[in-house]
Amino acid sequence: MEKIDTPIFIASKTEFRTSVENIIQENEVHGVKRKTPGFTFDRLFAAEELCLDYDITVLPPSKYLLPTPESLLKFSSAPKLRVRSGAEVKPSIILGIHPYDLHALKLLDAVFIGDLVDVNYRARRSATAIIGVDCLNPWPYSFAASMGTALPPAIFDIWLTDLGDEYLIEVDSGRGDGLVKRYLKTRSASEIQIKQRAKLREDSLSRYQLSLNVSPREITELLDKTWNSPLWEELGQKCFSCGSCTMVCPTCVCFDVRDKMELNRKEGERYRHWDSCMFEGFAKVASGETACTERASICSSAGENWVVSVVDDVCMPAWLILPAQYTSITVWPRRLNSGRQYRTSKLPLSAHAGGTYPSRTSLSKRKTVTTPIKGW
């Protein structure tokens, strides 16, 4: 992606709405829509569907880069075997991504466009323009500020900040510049407006009610040292192995590969679809042996595997709050304004960044586990 000096523009909300309408007319745009309850990324057909002051979506936008199911190759067996590979990728725009989801995307980039390249992912990634927006009113259960994921990494094309009546628009790529020039009526932002964004961002950081008082790197170590902790047993007893936590996680990438044949038995397709290390048969080999049988073991390995392998340099999968919630050491809400800290052991956190709101009643009834972890 061609980088440019980051020019910052201003557009009124009315102008912006008109621009979105024009963008939608000429492009495939996926944006945030209200969906009762909550919000979701979906194809936009009109500007009024777009909702940029959301708190969190049910599924992360990574579903567009790792769609499920996704065709890997198509084949026909008659008269001669022919195999055709490669994703059918159309240029598109994701509009309204939040900083934490963009951090997750950075992590996916590290996995799929690293030493080994997943050609489908790379094709989709390069065909997808990212327009993000600052999360100024965070979800009450978010702890992104303490993970360093509340502000966007510089891998976007365009970034928006809601200044009230206007959007501050930062452009960070040639593609973003092209979009702004083609669709947006803008003027350069003033120093005051840029300072206003800094102030808004700072204020938003103080609005996060929850935080983890460990750094992502420490969590790697924490999980490593707690492999044999009885906490995993307790967690395993409560876990249904439904895999939902991994489906909504923006950083989970596990997939299964399958073949399907057309009814004529001559043509078929190999495709991949989302899988989960929380599923019982995930590590099962053909002879029936499996590396993971106990749910406790699945829970602990699911946490550990992912973090230790790729997270070190990038960010933190949000759902790892799950193990943290069961320790007595890490989860604190912060009232930064008052400077006081409150223990939140009675307020378990939701297990992931993309989930639905847990009701207060169900939370207060839930048993709080405070078994200390040996060595921590």
Add this chain to the structure above:
Amino acid sequence: MNHRPGQFVEVSLFGIGEAPISIASSPSRDGSFELGVRMVGNVTRALHQLQPGDTVGVRGPFGNGFPLSELLRRDLLFVAGGIGLCPLRSMIQYAVDKREQFGKIFLLYGCREPAEQLFPGELDEWRQRPDTRVLESVDRCPLDVAWEGRVGVITTLFPQLEIDPNRTTALVVGPPVMYRYVIAECLKKGIDKNNIFLSLERRMKCGMGFCGHCQINNVYVCLDGPVFSYAQLSKLEETEV
């Protein structure tokens, strides 16, 4: 194929699926490669029904293979359980073909029954070589079958084994249940845990470290393995050894 002994390939039957299969032949034998396939799942069942001239898809080779540079001039102790002889055969053939690069060769081979022994012709060849010692066991032997080897599990062969533990590297491939006991015997013989190598069977779907199926703690068996030293594996909580 230009592979390393101990690597694997993904074998495809379009419309059925893909399965990881160890390469059973040495790269030192040019012109072809061989796969030993046990019929255990959908793909392998369909593979067994193929006729000569049918087409399959092959991706690979994948994985690290046996650490050839660490094996130079070492005595090699191969311990194969059942179908585990297939991946080991790639290394045994390699060592036999480049005999001057290695020390003594020992092969312990255990099966359930004499009829399940793989590569009987090649086993004969190895038995007859003066520089190679082959010890065999079966879990049980029908009364009407002639059997000169031992009846019992593979670990019962270890007392007959005379090795110099400082010169010996063990290469072990077999079912997961075998590993714990064979490792204990190797350690009892005085072989250092850095010189015991095992090949792990996992559900490698992509072979490229993406799909997550073969992950053990922080390693991918498809990239970092399938061959690991016992020293490496003993640091990983989530293994069978």
